[in-house]
Amino acid sequence: MSNGSMPVTSSTYVSFLPGPPLDRTRWEGWQRWGSTRGHFVPAPVLTARQYTDLTPRQRRFHDLHRLATHSSLPVQSTPMSDAVAWTVQARIEDGAFSHKAGTRTGVMVNGGGAQGKTETVCEAAASFEEEWLDLNNHVNPDAMPGTRDLVAPVAYVRCPVKATPISTCQRILDFYGEDHKGMRLEDLVRTVNTAIVEHATKALVIDDITRLKLHREADQDVLDLIREMMSMPVTLILVGVGIPLSGLLRDGRRDPVTKQWLFPPVKDRGRSPNADAATQHERRFELVDLDPFSYDSPDQVAAWVSHLRAVEGSLRLLNDTEGMLSTGTMPEYLFDRTNGVVGLLEKLIQRGCRLAIQDGTERLTPHALNQCAVSPTDLPDLDPDSGEQPTIPPVKKTSKRKTKGRNTVFDDDGPLTEPAV
Known part of the structure; x- marks a missing residue:
C-alpha cells in the first residue's frame, strides 16, 4: 500500500523512467524542458511495515523509484x-x-x-x-x-x-x-x-x-x-x-x-x-x-535549517524523515560538509540515501554520511579551469579506536596511608 491507501503495482513505477535526454541549448530541448519541468512523480511514501508487505519484485521497483527520487530532488528556492x-x-x-x-x-x-x-x-x-x-x-x-x-x-x-x-x-x-x-x-x-x-x-x-x-x-x-x-x-x-x-x-x-x-x-x-x-x-x-548559505548569525542559521526541512520532505526513506536533517547536530554537520553550497548538499544527500537504502538503516546520520565523499566527478558540467568547481570540504572522520593507555609504572601515587585501626 502507498500512503496507506493506494495499492502498489508495477505500473506505479513507470513514471520514474527517464525519457530522451534534454538539451536546453536547443530550441526543441528548451521547449520540452519548460513544458515538463515539475512533472516528475516521486516515489510514494511507505512505512517499514508497508514496504515489508510488498513482494520482492515490488520492493525492488520501489527502491529504484526512491533512487530516482533522490537523484531528482526538486530545486528548493532560497x-x-x-x-x-x-x-x-x-x-x-x-x-x-x-x-x-x-x-x-x-x-x-x-x-x-x-x-x-x-x-x-x-x-x-x-x-x-x-x-x-x-x-x-x-x-x-x-x-x-x-x-x-x-x-x-x-x-x-x-x-x-x-x-x-x-x-x-x-x-x-x-x-x-x-x-x-x-x-x-x-x-x-x-x-x-x-x-x-x-x-x-x-x-x-x-x-x-x-x-x-x-x-x-x-x-x-x-x-x-x-x-x-x-x-x-x-x-x-x-x-x-x-x-x-x-x-x-x-x-x-x-x-x-x-x-x-x-x-x-x-x-x-x-x-x-x-x-x-x-x-x-x-x-x-x-x-x-547568488551566494551560498551562511552560518554566522541566528537568522542565517534559521534559513539553513528551513532549507534542510524542505529537503527532508523530498526524501523517501522508510524511517520518518521529519527532523532527520534539521535537528540536533545535523545542520552544523551538513554545513561543514558543504559550506552551505546547495549543489554539494544535494550530491551528499543523494549518496547518503543510496547507502541508507542499501544497508537497510534507512536513516541519514553523521556516521553514515562520513562514508560518502563528494568529488569533482559528481559535477561534470563544471569546468575546473574556469573556476567553476566549488571547494569541497574534506570528510572529517572521527576514529572509534580507544586511545592507548598511558604507562603508569613510574607514577608516584604519594605516601602510603596507614590502615584505619
Missing part, C-alpha cells in the same frame, strides 16, 4: 535565489514590454559553482516565456512573410570550454537551428541579430560567460561582441563564476551592507578601449550575486 530570480524576471519584463528602441538593461548573475545559478535563471526565464506566449496566443505577432514559424521568447546557450567570440555566436545560432558554416565573426554577429528579431526572442541567456578568456589578442573582440549584443532588441542575462574579476567589468568591490558591487571611476590617464568598454558594461548590466 532567500538568495529568490532575490536573483526577481531581478532576472524584472529585467526581462522591463525590456520585453518596453516600447522604446533603446538598449535593454541586462543582468550579470555571479556566484560560485554548484550554487544554483543556472536553475534559478532558467526557471525565471521559463516563467516569463509561459506568460509571454499566453499573451500572444503562442505566435509571433510581428512575424514577417517568409520567415520561419519558430517563436522563441527565450534562448539559452552555454559558452563552450575555452570559448571565443566566434564559437559563442555559433552556439547561439545552434539554438535556433540556423546554418553558420563558413561564416566570419562579422557575419555571425549579423546573423545572430537577425535570428533574435525573426524568432521574437526577448531574453538571451548566456551561461558560463566567464569561459570567454580575455587574452591580449582576443580581449577586444570579446568586449566588442558583448557591446554588439547589448545593442540588439533583447535582454542579455549573463551567468558566470567570478565575473567581477573576469575582465568583463573593471575590478570593483562589494559593499558589505548593500551587497552591491561598486566600481571606481575610470582614470583618464592611460585609459584603454577595453577599459572604456568595460565601463559601458557596468552602466548597462546589473550585477547580482
Whole structure:
C-alpha cells in the first residue's frame, strides 16, 4: 500500500523512467524542458511495515523509484535565489514590454559553482516565456512573410570550454537551428541579430560567460561582441563564476551592507578601449550575486535549517524523515560538509540515501554520511579551469579506536596511608 491507501503495482513505477535526454541549448530541448519541468512523480511514501508487505519484485521497483527520487530532488528556492530570480524576471519584463528602441538593461548573475545559478535563471526565464506566449496566443505577432514559424521568447546557450567570440555566436545560432558554416565573426554577429528579431526572442541567456578568456589578442573582440549584443532588441542575462574579476567589468568591490558591487571611476590617464568598454558594461548590466548559505548569525542559521526541512520532505526513506536533517547536530554537520553550497548538499544527500537504502538503516546520520565523499566527478558540467568547481570540504572522520593507555609504572601515587585501626 502507498500512503496507506493506494495499492502498489508495477505500473506505479513507470513514471520514474527517464525519457530522451534534454538539451536546453536547443530550441526543441528548451521547449520540452519548460513544458515538463515539475512533472516528475516521486516515489510514494511507505512505512517499514508497508514496504515489508510488498513482494520482492515490488520492493525492488520501489527502491529504484526512491533512487530516482533522490537523484531528482526538486530545486528548493532560497532567500538568495529568490532575490536573483526577481531581478532576472524584472529585467526581462522591463525590456520585453518596453516600447522604446533603446538598449535593454541586462543582468550579470555571479556566484560560485554548484550554487544554483543556472536553475534559478532558467526557471525565471521559463516563467516569463509561459506568460509571454499566453499573451500572444503562442505566435509571433510581428512575424514577417517568409520567415520561419519558430517563436522563441527565450534562448539559452552555454559558452563552450575555452570559448571565443566566434564559437559563442555559433552556439547561439545552434539554438535556433540556423546554418553558420563558413561564416566570419562579422557575419555571425549579423546573423545572430537577425535570428533574435525573426524568432521574437526577448531574453538571451548566456551561461558560463566567464569561459570567454580575455587574452591580449582576443580581449577586444570579446568586449566588442558583448557591446554588439547589448545593442540588439533583447535582454542579455549573463551567468558566470567570478565575473567581477573576469575582465568583463573593471575590478570593483562589494559593499558589505548593500551587497552591491561598486566600481571606481575610470582614470583618464592611460585609459584603454577595453577599459572604456568595460565601463559601458557596468552602466548597462546589473550585477547580482547568488551566494551560498551562511552560518554566522541566528537568522542565517534559521534559513539553513528551513532549507534542510524542505529537503527532508523530498526524501523517501522508510524511517520518518521529519527532523532527520534539521535537528540536533545535523545542520552544523551538513554545513561543514558543504559550506552551505546547495549543489554539494544535494550530491551528499543523494549518496547518503543510496547507502541508507542499501544497508537497510534507512536513516541519514553523521556516521553514515562520513562514508560518502563528494568529488569533482559528481559535477561534470563544471569546468575546473574556469573556476567553476566549488571547494569541497574534506570528510572529517572521527576514529572509534580507544586511545592507548598511558604507562603508569613510574607514577608516584604519594605516601602510603596507614590502615584505619
